[in-house]
Amino acid sequence: MDYMFELYEQVKDDMKFFIASDVRAKILISLISGSKNLADLRKEIHLSSSTILHGMNQLEQKNFIFRESGNYSLSQTGEVVANKLIDVMRSFYSLNLCEGLFLNHDISCIPPELFKDIGCLEKSFIVKSTSTNIMRPQEVLSEFLSKSKNFKQLTSVYNPSSIKIFLETLEKDGKVQLIMTEGIIDKLVENVGKDKLEKWVNEGKLQLMKVDEDVNISLTTGDNFIALGLFSADGAYDLNISLISHGEEAISWGNRLFDHYLQQSTPVKIGSLEMREEMLTIEK
Secondary structure, rough: OHHHHHHHHHHHHHHHHHHOOOHHHHHHHOOOOOOOHHHHHHHHHHOOHHHHHHHHHHOOOOOOOEEEEEEEEEEEEHHHHHHHHHHHHHHHHEEEHHHHHHOOOOOOOHHHHHHHHHHHHOOOEEEEOOOOOHHHHHHHHHHHHHHOOOEEEEEEEOOHHHHHHHHHHHHOOEEEOOOOOOHHHHHHHHOOOOOHHHHHOOOOOOEEEEOOOOEEEEEEEEOOEEEEEEEEEOEEOOEEEEEOOOHHHHHHHHHHHHHHOOOOEEEEEHHHHHHHHHHHHHHH
């Protein structure tokens, strides 16, 4: 940790150079799309020529931009800095957007490497239950589910509404990938039946995987959306809030999260399903 403080001391002035000036930051962000002249920058940034020129002179002295034939461009170093600036900006935006979901919820099931890319969730929206409609998050999810033909779900929560749509999808030759904890798989076998599950697995429509650890998360991805729900700090799944996004980067982020747990999962063998179904019958 001492090293990180030493590192901060060495770069804090460089960090302040951008944080302390909207003008310099906006110039870098503008130039990342390509070279521009002063008139282009003035039109895009909505600042006076003198203000922009002052900022560009400062950036030029730091070798972040260069001027050629009246046009300004990012240097190689400037391009790296501009991309990092945009990444930090997107991360803060996503964190502010998701504050209601992440605050007081268990986020330990999201791997650190995916939290580093939290900016991918910038085109998301939070759905909350209301005093007149406590089922609103589920209703919005069902609406998105109804528009997809293929699904992936990672969950330790049994959601009858989602399962119903998954079963309808399988009947219509769609494809479903499920990663579930053992208790949820038991519930699925009990309610759907081993024969149907076996049929869909053998036909290649259903991939049923078991994850051994408790996964305090519910992730659903469809053809053009992801939905994310979390557990409260007290260990109970929070039905009152979820995140939904149809942004391409968010969908990719969700698929990476699903694949992370897919690598830690094992296929559910149909024979073991049959044995467990018999055990469940005996227990009844």
